[in-house]
Amino acid sequence: MQKKLPERVDFLKQVERNASFEGVWPVSGLERLAEAICNDRGEVAARLKFGIRAGTPCLDGHVQADLELRCERCLDQVKQHIESDFRFGLITSEDEADLLPKEFEPLLVSESEQSLVELVEDELLLSLPIVARHDDQCSEILQKHKQNDEAQQETHRPFAALKDLMG
Numbered sequence: 001m002q003k004k005l006p007e008r009v010d011f012l013k014q015v016e017r018n019a020s021f022e023g024v025w026p027v028s029g030l031e032r033l034a035e036a037i038c039n040d041r042g043e044v045a046a047r048l049k050f051g052i053r054a055g056t057p058c059l060d061g062h063v064q065a066d067l068e069l070r071c072e073r074c075l076d077q078v079k080q081h082i083e084s085d086f087r088f089g090l091i092t093s094e095d096e097a098d099l100l101p102k103e104f105e106p107l108l109v110s111e112s113e114q115s116l117v118e119l120v121e122d123e124l125l126l127s128l129p130i131v132a133r134h135d136d137q138c139s140e141i142l143q144k145h146k147q148n149d150e151a152q153q154e155t156h157r158p159f160a161a162l163k164d165l166m167g
């Protein structure tokens with residue numbers, strides 16, 4: 001089993017330490033994400049690396065999870081693999097955002113501990129598809145509906161009945 005991510009860290013201290021974190025967090029512990037999807041089973045995995053690149057304190061990361069979303073066609077659950085890579089440039093005031101090289105997304109950090117887990121959650125929320133769908137076949141429920149429709153069409157053929165009468 002993979003170990004849990006630390007919930008909160010001091011980002012700037014982790015930059016000084018060139019710290020890396022690799023771990024997981026239960027989906028049930030991510031309220032906003034759990035609300036956006038079908039159920040809160042499973043966990044999200046993240047790799048996070050603090051350091052200095054191009055003279056900029058930064059945080060590189062990768063997050064991934066297999067989440068159960070709602071299929072917009074059959075309304076049943078559809079499992080989707082969600083993943084995202086990101087590179088944040090850490091800034092301590094809004095003004096610094098303009099000075100960042102453009103490969104960095106600005107991330108405002110405080111001088112104290114802040115949530116690592118929320119950052120992972122935000123990244124996953126941003127990576128959720130706008131609509132989710134089963135790739136080819138939808139759920140059995142929908143398949144059954146279809147079969148029922150077809151069966152009903154079979155029995156509603158007036159001319160077939162007429163033919164029987166005449167025969």
Ligand SMILES: [Zn+2]
Nearest residue numbers: 071074134138
């Ligand atoms: Zn479906």
